[in-house]
Amino acid sequence: MAILVFIEQRDGQVRAVSREALGEAARLVAAGLPGPVVGVCVAASDPGLAGLGEAGASEVLLATHENFARYEPVGYTQAVAAAVEQTKPATVLFAGSAMGRDLAPRVAARLGVGLATDCTVLASEGGKLVATRPIYAGKATQKVGFSRSPAIASLRPKVFAPHAGNGGAAQVKPLAVTYDPAATRARIVDVKATSAGKADLTEAEIIVSGGRGLKGPENFHLVEGLATALGGTVGASRAVVDAGWRPHADQVGQTGKTVSPKLYVAVAISGAIQHLAGMSSSRCIVAINKDKDAPIFKVADYGIVGDAFEIVPALTEAVKKLNAQG
Amino acid sequence: MLQVVCIKQVADTETRVKVAADGKMLDPAGVTWILNPYDEFALEQALRIKESSGAGEVVVISLGGGQVQSTLRNALAMGADRAIHLKADAPVSDPLVVAKALAAEIQGLSPQIVWLGKQAVDDDQAQVGPMLGELLSWPCVTVVAKMELNGTQAVVEREIEGGREVVEVQLPAVLAADKGLNEPRYASLKGIMAAKKKPIDEKPATLSEPGLEILAMALPAARSAGRIVGEGASAVPELVRLLREEAKVI
Numbered sequence: 001m002a003i004l005v006f007i008e009q010r011d012g013q014v015r016a017v018s019r020e021a022l023g024e025a026a027r028l029v030a031a032g033l034p035g036p037v038v039g040v041c042v043a044a045s046d047p048g049l050a051g052l053g054e055a056g057a058s059e060v061l062l063a064t065h066e067n068f069a070r071y072e073p074v075g076y077t078q079a080v081a082a083a084v085e086q087t088k089p090a091t092v093l094f095a096g097s098a099m100g101r102d103l104a105p106r107v108a109a110r111l112g113v114g115l116a117t118d119c120t121v122l123a124s125e126g127g128k129l130v131a132t133r134p135i136y137a138g139k140a141t142q143k144v145g146f147s148r149s150p151a152i153a154s155l156r157p158k159v160f161a162p163h164a165g166n167g168g169a170a171q172v173k174p175l176a177v178t179y180d181p182a183a184t185r186a187r188i189v190d191v192k193a194t195s196a197g198k199a200d201l202t203e204a205e206i207i208v209s210g211g212r213g214l215k216g217p218e219n220f221h222l223v224e225g226l227a228t229a230l231g232g233t234v235g236a237s238r239a240v241v242d243a244g245w246r247p248h249a250d251q252v253g254q255t256g257k258t259v260s261p262k263l264y265v266a267v268a269i270s271g272a273i274q275h276l277a278g279m280s281s282s283r284c285i286v287a288i289n290k291d292k293d294a295p296i297f298k299v300a301d302y303g304i305v306g307d308a309f310e311i312v313p314a315l316t317e318a319v320k321k322l323n324a325q326g
Numbered sequence: 327m328l329q330v331v332c333i334k335q336v337a338d339t340e341t342r343v344k345v346a347a348d349g350k351m352l353d354p355a356g357v358t359w360i361l362n363p364y365d366e367f368a369l370e371q372a373l374r375i376k377e378s379s380g381a382g383e384v385v386v387i388s389l390g391g392g393q394v395q396s397t398l399r400n401a402l403a404m405g406a407d408r409a410i411h412l413k414a415d416a417p418v419s420d421p422l423v424v425a426k427a428l429a430a431e432i433q434g435l436s437p438q439i440v441w442l443g444k445q446a447v448d449d450d451q452a453q454v455g456p457m458l459g460e461l462l463s464w465p466c467v468t469v470v471a472k473m474e475l476n477g478t479q480a481v482v483e484r485e486i487e488g489g490r491e492v493v494e495v496q497l498p499a500v501l502a503a504d505k506g507l508n509e510p511r512y513a514s515l516k517g518i519m520a521a522k523k524k525p526i527d528e529k530p531a532t533l534s535e536p537g538l539e540i541l542a543m544a545l546p547a548a549r550s551a552g553r554i555v556g557e558g559a560s561a562v563p564e565l566v567r568l569l570r571e572e573a574k575v576i
Contacts, residue, residue, distance in 0.1 A: 071491070077460065098486035102468045105421070105453040109460035114420055114537030117451050130541065135449050139343040140352075142449070143542040147535075185496035186465035193489045200487035206575075230576065248471070248506035249485055254339045254447055255363050255505055263575040274339045280549055284573040286565065292554070301552035302568055304561045314559040318566045319576065 001034035004089035004150070006080060007041035007052065007060060008099050012069075014047050016162070017095035017203065019055045021155050023163035024122060025093055026056030032124040034090045039170065040083035042076045044069035046172060053170040056163035061086070061175035070188045071099050077106040079177045084111060086175070089150045091129050096154040097202075104154045115152040116144045118258075120159050120281070129153065137254035137277040157203045158260050194249065199233050201252065206232030206263045209252055209279075210240065213268025213289065213308060217245035222312045223267055229319040235259070237269045253278035268308040271296030288312065327382040329372040330435060331406065332428055332442040332454065333365040335390060335397040339447060343545065350540045351417060352448070361397050364443025366404075368503040370510040372441050373405045375475055383407045387431060389414055389424055389531050402521035403513035409524065412531035419449070420536035425457035427531040432462065437498060439480075444469045444502040455502035466500035467493050471507055 003025040008015045022037060029035035039060035041049055044067075049060040063079035080103070084092065092107070094100035096118045108115035120141070121132035129151040135142045146152075201207060208230065210223035220234070227234045236246040238253055252259055254274040264282035269275060271287075271294055279285070280299050287300035288311050297303045304311055337343075337357045344353040361369075369386065376382045386401040388394045389412040398409040412431060418424050432440055440462075445452035452468070459466025471490065472483035478497045483490045485504055495501075513521070555561045555568065569576045 073456075073459075073466070098469065098484075101452055102456055105456040106460045106466075108453070108537075109422060109425060109457040112422070112537070114422065114539075115451075115453060116538065117453060133450075134546075135543070136337070136341070136343050136352075137339075137447065137450065138546065139341075140345070141544050141546060142540055143544070145539045145541050146537060147539055148537045184465075186467055186499070187494050188491045189494050190492040191486075191489055192483075192492065195488045198488065203487060248504070251505070258450075263569070263573075273342065280546070284569070284575045285549075285552075286569070297554065298551045299549045301573065302565055303552065303554045304556060304558070304565060305554055306558040306561070310559045311562060314562040315565065318562050322566065322570070322576065 002036055002038045002087045002089040003029060003033060003091045003093065004083055004087055005037060005039050005057065006094045006100065006103065007039040007049065008095055008097060009041060009043045009047040012045070012047050014052065015095070015097065017097050017157045019162040020157065020160040021093045021095050022052060022056040024155060024160040026163045026165065028091070028122060028124055032127050033129060034127070038087050038089070040080055040175065042068045042079045049172045050169040053167040054165065056165060056167065057170040059171045059173060061173055063175040063177045065179055067181055070191070072184065073102065073106060073186065074184045075177065075179045076103055077110055078179055079175060080107045081110050082177050083175055084150065092150045092152045094154040096156045100154045104152060108152050111150070113148040113150060113152060114146045117154045118156045119153045120156050122153060134258065137274065138258055138280055139277045156260065201233055201235055201250070201257045201259050204233035204259070204261050206230045207235045207252070207259055207261045208232050208265040208267060209235035209237065209269060210267045211237040211269030212239040220245065222308065226265065226312055226316045226319070229316045229323065230263070232263070237275050238272070266296050266300070267312055269296055270294045271299065327379065328435060328437040329375065329382065329384050329439045329441060330432055330437040331365065331369045331372050331384060331386045331401070332440065333369065333386050333388050333397060333401055334362045334446045335359050335388065335394045336362045336446050336448040339363070345543050345545060350543050359393065359397065361400050362443050362446045364445060364447070364503055364505065366510040367505060367507045368441035368443050369401055369404060369406065370508045371473060371503060372439065374508065385410060385435065387412065387428060389418065389427055391415060395526060398526055399521050400513065402524045403518045404511060405517060407524065409526040411526050411528045413528055414531045414533060418533065419540050420538040421451045421453035422457055423534050423536050425454045425461055426534050428454070429458055429461040430532050439497060440500045442502050444504050455500055459500040462500065464498050464500055465495045466502070467495055468502040469504045470501050471504045473501065473507065
């Protein structure tokens with residue numbers, strides 16, 4: 001028995017979302033699910049897996065092939081299935097990242113078991129996994145149970161805390177995988193960076209989003225300036241994405257991204273129900289809007305009523321001043 | 327070329343969600359039902375491929391109760407050639423059960439491309455696409471934001487954190503569409519009239535035992551409204567103080 005955690009690497013680095021998954025796995029073992037916590041990583045070479053002992057793993061299985069440097073669904077599915085075969089886990093966890101969202105359903109289909117994606121709460125009830133996940137983009141939640149083993153869940157990024165333990169090094173063991181590169185009929189030929197150096201919306205600590213009240217794409221520099229000062233990522237409402245001011249990758253809400261940053265600043269966004277669904281789980285929400293009756297103020301912790309064209313530059317300056325003070 | 331588009335009927339995104347008396351499902355009272363928005367992008371792309379090649383067939387499939395026929399009819403009005411309704415009396419909550427039923431039907435059709443949306447905006451599971459790829463042993467690319475067809479190969483772009491993967495995929499393949507792939511058309515009056523005469527083939531869905539069980543549905547605790555710090559730029563110093571000292575987020 002074990003909890004098997006898929007360890008995601010990109011460019012030879014273990015991603016933070018996998019530490020979150022390991023931390024939750026360790027917590028679930030403490031809460032009564034069968035352990036130990038075992039990682040499975042698929043890579044071209046070891047991305048420093050021994051260090052994951054600190055993150056909660058007692059052991060990490062590593063499948064290597066030169067084609068595994070980048071995500072390769074066929075080989076990755078094969079490797080995780082081999083790790084399941086070897087460790088006979090009761091639970092398998094993935095990060096709900098772009099890779100995890102693509103890989104977890106393949107593994108579930110391969111094993112013929114149930115999968116709950118994008119979970120925000122995991123619990124052990126009578127030694128069995130029970131998962132809670134947002135549905136309707138966060139307008140509701142659903143609690144699900146599993147009738148077969150292993151139970152598989154993917155975890156929404158930024159929701160679960162990494163393990164703050166002081167465990168020793170994780171044991172890294174090679175995992176043998178039957179993999180035929182010629183059988184692969186989809187191949188990643190390039191990766192284009194679209195927002196180099198900035199956290200993705202789904203993984204950002206701070207998000208500053210702009211809406212239709214900004215009057216045009218040329219005014220989005222106000223939102224960008226505040227986001228830069230705060231060290232945050234730019235988001236957008238559906239209205240401005242549909243108007244072509246911003247790419248769809250920036251859209252927050254239903255038919256866009258559901259986000260849970262520690263600070264969400266909504267600039268000139270009135271707060272349509274689809275938008276509120278996607279950002280209401282943020283820890284702290286600030287709204288800046290000229291209409292004091294805008295729905296966004298009903299979910300905001302702090303609001304300023306007034307003209308974004310005056311308030312946002314003043315806020316950006318104040319944050320810069322604060323940064324300069326350290 | 328035969329293309330299959332798997333579509334789902336979902337509650338309109340404007341819906342104010344309420345929980346039904348069973349405590350597990352959406353209360354359907356007063357809900358407007360629409361074609362899942364991501365499936366619209368999938369259907370639009372399939373129609374464009376058919377139109378640019380000047381030949382081929384687009385078949386839409388949906389699994390569900392009798393009410394899904396209105397959504398199939400909408401898809402036919404947009405331009406799909408025919409529809410298959412896999413009938414299921416009770417709601418199916420495990421995506422693997424849906425994927426298996428669809429795969430069983432699709433195998434008999436031998437399409438070159440199976441399209442669907444990257445997720446349905448009701449349960450947000452985003453599972454059926456990659457599961458179909460696995461069950462059919464076909465390549466599958468999810469979150470497709472751009473797609474070009476070159477003979478028996480497609481070059482697609484897939485959204486990942488902070489970038490896009492460019493993927494070359496050999497057909498037959500499963501492709502799951504993201505918003506941004508295209509701008510879906512509205513059904514024309516002519517299309518709506520033509521759809522009335524297009525066939526919907528009804529057959530019972532082959533349903534397997536679920537591995538996932540819904541225990542409860544709940545509404546999130548309402549966020550308590552905060553406070554208006556002030557009006558205009560003069561409120562900024564107080565906001566910054568609150569963010570730093572009270573919320574401790576900057």
